[in-house]
Amino acid sequence: MPIINSKPLLGAAAAVAISLPSYGVELNPLVASIGPESSVPVAIQNARWHMNDKGINTLTFRSMDTLFTTRKVGRSGAVTPLLKDEQPLNFKYEFNGQQMDPEDFLDRTYTNALLIMKDDKIVYENYLNHSNPQTTFMGWSMTKSVVSILVGIAVDKGLIKDIDEDVTKYLPELKKGGYKGVTIRQVLEMRSGVDYEESYDFAKPGIAAKNHIEALIKNVVRFVDVAKDIKRAHKPGEVFAYKTIDTAVLGLLLERVSGQKLAHFMAENLWEPLGAEHDGFFIMDGEPGVGREFSGAGFNATLRDFARFGKMMLHGGEIEGRRIVSEKWVKAASKPAGDEHEVVDYGYQFWTVSHTPAYSAIGLQGQFVFVDPSTNTVIVKLSYFPLDVDEEILMGETFGFFMAASHWNPAK
Numbered sequence: 001m002p003i004i005n006s007k008p009l010l011g012a013a014a015a016v017a018i019s020l021p022s023y024g025v026e027l028n029p030l031v032a033s034i035g036p037e038s039s040v041p042v043a044i045q046n047a048r049w050h051m052n053d054k055g056i057n058t059l060t061f062r063s064m065d066t067l068f069t070t071r072k073v074g075r076s077g078a079v080t081p082l083l084k085d086e087q088p089l090n091f092k093y094e095f096n097g098q099q100m101d102p103e104d105f106l107d108r109t110y111t112n113a114l115l116i117m118k119d120d121k122i123v124y125e126n127y128l129n130h131s132n133p134q135t136t137f138m139g140w141s142m143t144k145s146v147v148s149i150l151v152g153i154a155v156d157k158g159l160i161k162d163i164d165e166d167v168t169k170y171l172p173e174l175k176k177g178g179y180k181g182v183t184i185r186q187v188l189e190m191r192s193g194v195d196y197e198e199s200y201d202f203a204k205p206g207i208a209a210k211n212h213i214e215a216l217i218k219n220v221v222r223f224v225d226v227a228k229d230i231k232r233a234h235k236p237g238e239v240f241a242y243k244t245i246d247t248a249v250l251g252l253l254l255e256r257v258s259g260q261k262l263a264h265f266m267a268e269n270l271w272e273p274l275g276a277e278h279d280g281f282f283i284m285d286g287e288p289g290v291g292r293e294f295s296g297a298g299f300n301a302t303l304r305d306f307a308r309f310g311k312m313m314l315h316g317g318e319i320e321g322r323r324i325v326s327e328k329w330v331k332a333a334s335k336p337a338g339d340e341h342e343v344v345d346y347g348y349q350f351w352t353v354s355h356t357p358a359y360s361a362i363g364l365q366g367q368f369v370f371v372d373p374s375t376n377t378v379i380v381k382l383s384y385f386p387l388d389v390d391e392e393i394l395m396g397e398t399f400g401f402f403m404a405a406s407h408w409n410p411a412k
Contacts, residue, residue: 001362003026003302005022008193010148010281012013012261016405020106021342023257024044024232025043025046026042027042027045027046028046028049030202030205031045031046031049031217031218031348033149033208033217034205034210034213034214035187035213035214035220035221036218036220036316037220038217038218038220039219040217040218040219041087042253044067045097045218047060047067048067048216048217049217050083050174051067051174052364052365052386052387054386054387054388057365057384057386058110058129058384059129060138060332061112061137061138061365061382061384062112062131062135062136062137062138062305064136064138064281064283064298064300065136065281065283065300067219067283068216068284068298069219069283069284069287069288069291070265070281070286070300071261071262071281071282071283072263072279072280073219073263073266073279073280073281073282073299073301074267074271074279075267075272075276075277075278075279075280076267076272076273077272077275078275079275079276079277080275080276080308080319080320080384081276082117082122082197082304082308082309082311083120083121083122083412084121084122084125084306085123086122086123086124086125087123087124087410089102089103089124089366089405089408090410091093091404091408092257092404093105093400093403093404094400094404095396095397096397099399100400100401102401102404104407105397105401106128106198107128107138108300108403109381109383109385109396109397110128110366110383110384110385110386110394111126111128111366111381111382111383112125112127112131112135112137112382112383112384113126113127113128113130113135113136113137113380113381113382114126114178114379114380114381114382115303115304115306115307115378115379115380116376116377116378116379116405117310117311117377117378118376118377118408119196119376120311120376122307123270123301123410126269130137130191133303133304134278134302135302136278136280136281136300136301136302137300137301137302137303137306137367137382138283138298138300138304138367139297139299139300139301139361139363139367140297140315140362140363140365140367141244141247141296141297141361141362141363141367142299142306142361142363142364142367142369143247143282143294143295143296143297143298143299143364143369144244144247144297144361145248145297145333145349145350145365145369146251146266146270146299146306146309146361147251147254147295148188148349148350149251149309149324149325149326149329149333150242150248150254150262150265150266150269150270150328150349151184151188151195151250151348152317152323152325152326152329152333152348153252153269153270154253154254154257154258154326155182155329156325156326156329157269159258160184160225160343162184163183163185163188164183164184164185165183165184165275166180166181166182166183167179167182167183167184167187167249167253168180168181168182169257170253170257171249171252171253171256173228174227174249175225175230175231176229177194177195177228177229177231177232178192178193178195178228178230178233179192179194179227179230179249181236181393182194182236183236183237183245184250184253186210186236186237187249187250187336188243188246188325188333188348188349189240189242189338189347189348190240190242190243190246190248190346190349191236191237191240191337191338192236192237192243192246193232193233193234193235193237193238193239193241194227194230194231194232194233194237194245194283194363195207195230195231195232195233196208196230196243196245196246197243198241198242198244199241200212200409202299203356207226207230208244208245209242211223211226213243215294216283216285216287216294219285219286219287220252220293222285222286222290222292223245223248223285223292223293223294223314224245224248224249224252224292224295226245227248227249227252228246229326230245240337240338240344240346241356241398242296243260244296245275245296246295247295247296247297247349248295248296250295251292251295251296252292252295252373254295254340255292261293262282262292262295263281263282263293266280267323269324270324270371272310273322273324274305274309274319274324275308275319275320275322276301276305276308277302277304277305277308278301278302278305280299280300280301280302280305281299281300282294282295282298282300283300284298285291285379297364299364303380305384306369306380306382307369307378307380309361309369310369310370310371310378310380311378312324312325313330313334313369313371313378314371314373314376314377314378316330316331317329317330329348329374332346332347332348333347333350333369334347334350334359335347335352335359335363336352341395352400353403356372356374356386356403357372357373357374358370358371358372358373358374358403358406359371364382365383365385365387365391366382366383366384366385366398367381367382367383368380368381368383368398368402370406372402372406372407375406375407377391377405377406377412379402379405379406381398396398401412
């Protein structure tokens with residue numbers, strides 16, 4: 001017989017009236033207050049709300065297929081081999097005026113997995129926190145860099161005639177809003193000028209925070225829809241302002257010019273010729289038949305497949321003799337954009353490293369594909385930065401490690 005408070009549970013006939021607390025899943029009040037009701041289960045909405053939180057993001061960042069509807073980016077054909085010549089990390093890196101031990105770097109910067117490739121050979125590969133070579137990790141805004149390469153492929157194929165054309169020539173539904181008169185190049189460079197402040201202050205939610213809740217947590221709108229009537233904050237081309245909606249527009253552009261779902265276009269033109277070892281996937285902003293790939297920050301892949309992407313970039317758009325995207329595009333994407341008045345360390349959806357030829361795809365909370373052509377180095381770091389730490393400090397230490405590892409000679 002079940003026991004409550006060490007006394008037998010009374011049968012219905014003998015039960016007495018007792019006061020019980022209310023039970024049941026309750027939706028986060030802020031999520032409930034924004035947008036219409038959602039058919040997404042309340043427990044899943046709450047989990048999506050907390051997916052970036054300290055203590056669980058080391059797991060959620062590799063479990064996005066349990067939180068979201070997804071669309072597969074399928075691999076096919078021969079796998080591009082990655083040669084290995086693993087070496088101990090026998091170098092130091094500098095941070096905050098001190099010489100640091102690279103083995104300490106892993107936990108100091110909340111690492112889930114790390115791979116270093118030099119001269120096309122993996123010299124270091126490590127998986128932490130119960131991850132492994134089959135684990136699929138969320139790339140967050142590294143997705144933006146992937147989308148840039150897909151745009152380059154579309155240009156190479158003649159699907160996009162000229163990136164200096166008005167993006168609304170291809171997407172006429174955006175003509176009523178701030179994207180009218182914005183070129184594809186300006187969208188690539190995050191200089192669209194549209195009024196979309198990339199701020200996620202959920203206590204005072206603006207357009208980005210509201211879109212995050214409605215599109216990604218509740219799936220009641222499509223993420224790109226706000227582009228249809230968005231206002232303009234600056235003249236196109238004048239001001240760099242990082243904003244995920246620009247990349248969402250690029251994803252829509254790719255759908256329109258290719259006539260394919262973004263995941264299918266990527267599988268056919270990037271993932272398969274790249275020789276990926278595992279399927280990747282996008283998280284979706286809605287159920288099948290309604291949702292779209294979250295092209296601004298929703299691609300997931302394994303550590304080694306992110307490394308294959310980096311290797312392709314290192315070789316100017318080729319891998320194992322297969323041309324993926326033009327070398328011209330890779331060079332343009334990986335150099336700072338802007339004029340002499342405002343040069344920002346940003347190209348076509350890639351971050352550049354000041355005063356060096358190095359550049360990186362960078363995603364929220366410590367996701368990196370770092371490429372240094374001057375030393376033939378690719379580094380992939382997949383992380384789970386807590387939101388309550390100073391991310392600028394963590395980024396500084398990470399790039400201190402990257403530059404030291406880039407100039408490290410394992411043979412010595």
